[in-house]
Amino acid sequence: MKRRNTIQRALVLEAVNKLHCHASADEVYDAIVREHPNISRATVYRNLNLLSETGEIRKLEIPGNADRFDHQCHNHCHVKCKLCGRVFDVDMDYVGGLEKGIKDTHGFDFTGYDIIFHGICPACKQQASDKE
Amino acid sequence: MKRRNTIQRALVLEAVNKLHCHASADEVYDAIVREHPNISRATVYRNLNLLSETGEIRKLEIPGNADRFDHQCHNHCHVKCKLCGRVFDVDMDYVGGLEKGIKDTHGFDFTGYDIIFHGICPACKQQASDKE
DNA sequence: GTTCTTATTGATATATAATATCAATAAGAA
DNA sequence: TTCTTATTGATATTATATATCAATAAGAAC
Numbered sequence: 001m002k003r004r005n006t007i008q009r010a011l012v013l014e015a016v017n018k019l020h021c022h023a024s025a026d027e028v029y030d031a032i033v034r035e036h037p038n039i040s041r042a043t044v045y046r047n048l049n050l051l052s053e054t055g056e057i058r059k060l061e062i063p064g065n066a067d068r069f070d071h072q073c074h075n076h077c078h079v080k081c082k083l084c085g086r087v088f089d090v091d092m093d094y095v096g097g098l099e100k101g102i103k104d105t106h107g108f109d110f111t112g113y114d115i116i117f118h119g120i121c122p123a124c125k126q127q128a129s130d131k132e
Numbered sequence: 133m134k135r136r137n138t139i140q141r142a143l144v145l146e147a148v149n150k151l152h153c154h155a156s157a158d159e160v161y162d163a164i165v166r167e168h169p170n171i172s173r174a175t176v177y178r179n180l181n182l183l184s185e186t187g188e189i190r191k192l193e194i195p196g197n198a199d200r201f202d203h204q205c206h207n208h209c210h211v212k213c214k215l216c217g218r219v220f221d222v223d224m225d226y227v228g229g230l231e232k233g234i235k236d237t238h239g240f241d242f243t244g245y246d247i248i249f250h251g252i253c254p255a256c257k258q259q260a261s262d263k264e
Numbered sequence: 265g266t267t268c269t270t271a272t273t274g275a276t277a278t279a280t281a282a283t284a285t286c287a288a289t290a291a292g293a294a
Numbered sequence: 295t296t297c298t299t300a301t302t303g304a305t306a307t308t309a310t311a312t313a314t315c316a317a318t319a320a321g322a323a324c
Contacts, residue, residue: 002270002322003272005321006272006273008273024310038273038274041274041275042273042275042311042312043273043274045310045312046272046273047272062195063194063199064193064282067310067311135300136290136292136299136300137291138291138300138301138302140301140302170302170303171302173304174284174304175301177281178301199282
């Protein structure tokens with residue numbers, strides 16, 4: 001099953017690279033469809049997955065939210081606010097040691113990790129204290 | 133909105149405590165409905181969320197899988213196999229330092245974290261190499 | 265350039281998990 | 295015992311993503 005180059009796949013890659021980090025499939029679709037009204041949503045989904053399998057883009061799965069797609073911005077983790085559901089970046093230099101431990105312990109071919117912190121963001125904290 | 137004690141909520145808590153770690157909402161429902169055929173799936177979902185909000189049980193959200201519910205077994209992270217989708221436990225003594233960093237950096241009220249590693253489990257690795 | 269194979273597309277249907285709705289029920293205070 | 299309203303059970307709806315499939319087009323073979 002040799003991969004063919006298509007205009008659609010190029011458009012998806014281009015859109016992800018142009019868009020901010022954490023673009024959802026729908027945001028990618030919306031960005032493309034403005035210039036190319038005939039592209040199908042299914043095609044966008046398919047190519048986002050294909051491109052993330054080859055490592056050309058990064059797929060970030062956040063529980064309870066739609067999947068997000070990044071150009072490889074930089075190495076970071078995420079914090080999800082329990083109240084508003086928004087996701088924030090967290091720069092991370094902490095996690096270096098973790099990877100080795102996993103490989104050693106489990107016989108896993110270890111390809112990546114997501115660290116998702118949960119909490120309440122400053123804005124929601126403010127709002128909550130206003131209501132009291 | 134004062135919380136009332138219900139038989140159903142007690143059953144849900146009991147079932148999660150009895151079941152293995154990582155039980156899905158459906159598994160909890162199945163366990164209860166055998167003895168109590170009239171309980172509704174919606175009630176199980178509702179109480180799982182209520183109980184996890186109060187910290188009586190732990191809700192584990194794994195992207196692409198149904199949410200899982202644990203009695204507080206012990207402190208651990210998870211590895212998800214890219215191929216078969218199964219989730220495995222990983223004992224973790226590594227992560228102590230991470231929490232403080234987050235709180236300091238972001239003004240977040242930080243309530244928890246999930247670390248989900250991705251990889252290919254030994255069984256799938258075996259199967260993949262058999263096919264070559 | 266022409267033909268041929270089949271990966272890919274667009275449109276739509278389907279799957280899955282979880283939440284929303286709402287009348288009926290029952291917990292527990294008065 | 296009465297009353298208020300949180301909770302339930304049944305069902306509809308939402309949201310995201312994948313599956314299906316005939317039509318199209320990439321690109322190898324000639």
